[in-house]
Amino acid sequence: MFTGMSAFPLTPMNETGVDEVAFIRLLKRITSAKVNSIAVLGSTGSYVYLSREERFRITQLAVEHSEGIPIVIGISALRTRDVLYLADDAQKLGAHGVLLSPVSYQPLTDMEVYSLYDMVASSLSVPLCVYDNPTTTHFQFSDELHGKIAALQQVRSIKIPGVPKEIDAAKERVKQLRAYLPSDVTIGVSGDPYGAVGLNAGCDAWYSVLGGLYPEICMKIARAALAGQSELADNLSNRLAPLWQMFLKYGSLRVIATIAEMLGLTDTPNLPLPLQSLNGAARLELETMLPILDN
Template identity: 45%
Template sequence: MDLFRGLSAFPITPCDAAGQVDVDALQRLLSRLVDAGVDSIGLLGSTGSYPYLTRPARGRAIEAAVEITRGRVPLLVGIGALRTDDAVRLAVDAREAGADALLLAPVSYIPLLEDEVFAHFATVAAATDLPLCVYNNPGTTGFTFSPSLLGRLSRLPNIVAAKNPSAPTEEMAARHGALADAAAAGFSLGYSVDWHANEALIAGGTTWYSVAAGLFPEPCLGIVRAVQAGEHEQARQMNLALEPLWKLFRTYSSYRVVHAAAQVVGVTDTDPPLPILPLPGNVRDEISRVLERLNLD
């Protein structure tokens, strides 16, 4: 099975107010994804609240996930941290707990330079033998990977993929082409930003790293399978049908919406970690109506 191809579903990490992982709720979420047949699971991504969790909490989440996914669905684990040595320790923890691959974002407080990011990734990638995916998420890290930097990283041992933000339809082909031209042969270029991801796949992206799929895998799988079959217009229509959900994501942020949606469908009753506040009741009612209209409830 190709880890960096198809649909990678990114679930939330249910936790209590003290940051302790709700193992039962997490495993319920993961079982839904395994049963649906997603191609991989992205644990402790941005949707999974990785910056808000302690090292022990992250470790418990990985152990709980491996119990569900081992031998069934590949597990990609986020290891982002401010310090390089902390990211190395998290990489080793993930490897020892049974992760199949790593996902690394250039978390920072002081804005990072390209050479600093390159050294950070080279050091972390060398810490284990696991394949590593570059997490290009400028919306949270403030750092954007240039095609040239991504090309340099793609030629390092163990760095085999990138998760990039997808672009609007009219820009996507050129964006993907620039990255593909810079990257080493065989390097996997995948995309996030759910409402544009179908066009990223049509443009040649290998993987959709999806927030929505972490809770609602079936419609997202339908889009991916349609693109893989060459049924591009069908994929576009399926994506358009999810526009009410995409509008919620754009309006309130996918992170907040998916946490509320998980409560609406009864998978967990936990809130996002403070200082992130739960969405107010009127917005939760709006989310509930949209999920009912889309038969996602």
Template identity: 45%
Template structure:
């Protein structure tokens, strides 16, 4: 299941409760687009904001609507005890895979992060995707830690930040290809490598990543699928050109601390959700940024 587009849909709220009617529309949209997999309750899916009962219901709903499309579920929490309980609940609800970032309030040591994954992988029966998201967790994986955790049982993929694929020195994607090659030498062959950070997704796929774990793809799956197809075609540079045409959207992501608020606002503008579909204190875009997004949704023909 760790190939192509893994779409990360929003978990929409209304009056501080999950809006399952809206959520079902979002999952149906992904099903109709034939995405390779769906990650319910990733960062955009707001997993740290959900109770275990909510996790179960979101998982069950996702699995039912997705049908034969594999569903991965975020299980992160501050305590390993709660991660294990989340993993058990998600598996019982039908999750095909699990996503786990090293969530913390107090910064974690590498030994503590390894211990987390060691304990969790020993207790699960479905594949785990290891999730590096330093912008949120404030934790970055060393190559040695990647080597250690990917040797554990049931690890099926790693989700890496996209920044190494940025063309910062004018050499195209050489730095990204070098980084990916070094990771391939570290992790076992059966472990897939996925790129995140939508601005860098096309470059990551062009460099040879196995999958793109995408916030944008959670609402506009066909747009991301088209970028992936171009990245893997005989004219991959076309994917870079298309991705660069979305630069105003990537700028909105950057200005708003990631894509979550942007996608939540877009979902509301397009009628998938209520106007404010985030749990308090999170808020959708306001003022100038919202106006820019409204204009972009008209201009960019996202699908």
């Protein structure tokens, strides 16, 4: 399950609640592309802004409309107690796996993070993906800690930040981390500008934001890289370089939310305040890139 291209869809919402119709519309767009998995309630899914009840409903909808594609549910929360509640909800609703990052207001120690994963993993009957996202959590995993956590029951993948852009350095980074991991734990690259190079460098999966809106494009890149066609994967990714720059400048969530609005897939607004989609010159710049995505 934690291999290939995993699509991370937006959770469309406004201040009155989640737009279930728009969410189902996005799911249908993803399932039609036959992606390898769908990861709901990740950072792109705005999990941290949602109540347990809202997350329960989103999970329910994702499982119901999965069309047989494995569903991975984000269960991250500030308190371990709440993570355990969310894990229980996900399992009861039929999720195939869960995704967990060490979210905290107070800086966490290595011991505290290990304790979190130890407690959660021991409660699970489905596989767990470790979500290493220092941009949002401000926690830096060491390779040693990754190895210790990866040895826990039910841990089956690590979602790492973007690898170096230079292929030899990227291969070395993946090789370095893999040396600490059990053979049954996969490595998945995140940060869409690094998707192709990560797969070409030996990552097993690409955890993709763009895949939640343009899954066909991302599947082409993933298939090429995993088939050993590294040059083709690079060329397909490089065509999207202007979009990757927008991701890096404004954040992938804002960019994807804006595109979803432009395509009429969601209403405006579609993010939880105070977050907002792009406007002004940035929105106009993004609009010029849509033809690239349609070809």
